[in-house]
Amino acid sequence: MIFNKGAMFGLDARIALAIFGALSVISGAALYSAVQDSQATALITEMTEVGKAWEQYYLDTGENLPVDKNPSCAVDCHYQSDKLISSTKVGWKGPYLPYTISTSWELSAGDFNLGIISASTDVAWGDNGVKWADSSCSTGRKCYNWVVFYNLSLDISLAKKIDAKIDGTIDGSDGLFRWRNGASSVDSLHLATQVIPNNN
Numbered sequence: 001m002i003f004n005k006g007a008m009f010g011l012d013a014r015i016a017l018a019i020f021g022a023l024s025v026i027s028g029a030a031l032y033s034a035v036q037d038s039q040a041t042a043l044i045t046e047m048t049e050v051g052k053a054w055e056q057y058y059l060d061t062g063e064n065l066p067v068d069k070n071p072s073c074a075v076d077c078h079y080q081s082d083k084l085i086s087s088t089k090v091g092w093k094g095p096y097l098p099y100t101i102s103t104s105w106e107l108s109a110g111d112f113n114l115g116i117i118s119a120s121t122d123v124a125w126g127d128n129g130v131k132w133a134d135s136s137c138s139t140g141r142k143c144y145n146w147v148v149f150y151n152l153s154l155d156i157s158l159a160k161k162i163d164a165k166i167d168g169t170i171d172g173s174d175g176l177f178r179w180r181n182g183a184s185s186v187d188s189l190h191l192a193t194q195v196i197p198n199n200n
Helices: 005-024 028-061 156-167
Strands: 100-103 106-108 113-120 143-154 177-181 186-196
Touching (some): 028 113, 028 143, 028 156, 028 186, 143 156, 156 177
Antiparallel strands (some): 100 106, 113 143, 177 186
16 A cells, blocks of 8 residues: 555654653653652762772771761761872872862762761661761671761652662661751761771
């Protein structure tokens, strides 16, 4: 059977409309979920890269980052993350990260800040405004280096998405991924990146 150009165009247009109609049934929620999944993966990757920077510093210098005094911890739990950007330490081959220095313990990524702390996984902390003040690496506790992204303003559903990917459960105060709520959204994310020796 021979179709003329006009008939063929009409058929093409109907097929295109049918495809468009089929695609339009994809719900906004499914699209939102896909975007959130991508954002969660990107944040996990970025936090993991900070953990790798700590590892490279340790391998190059043979020592852990110095600990900084910071009032947000009951004990000295903040590392001097600025040494990942600038240091005169023997063996140092940085900068290990593309961020700028805000303070000795805080780096700036532009729209949020970050750092590394030591804290235990053996106690609950993180969700509902609870910080890590009581999570010190005291004797007998399992301790980790935690990469912390803070001064954020994230929808809690994104934190839950990351938690499900990391821990397989959703609990902002337990596991290897935790978050802290601000007034109306998540203001910090915490990812355990390395088990560290407990010398207490």
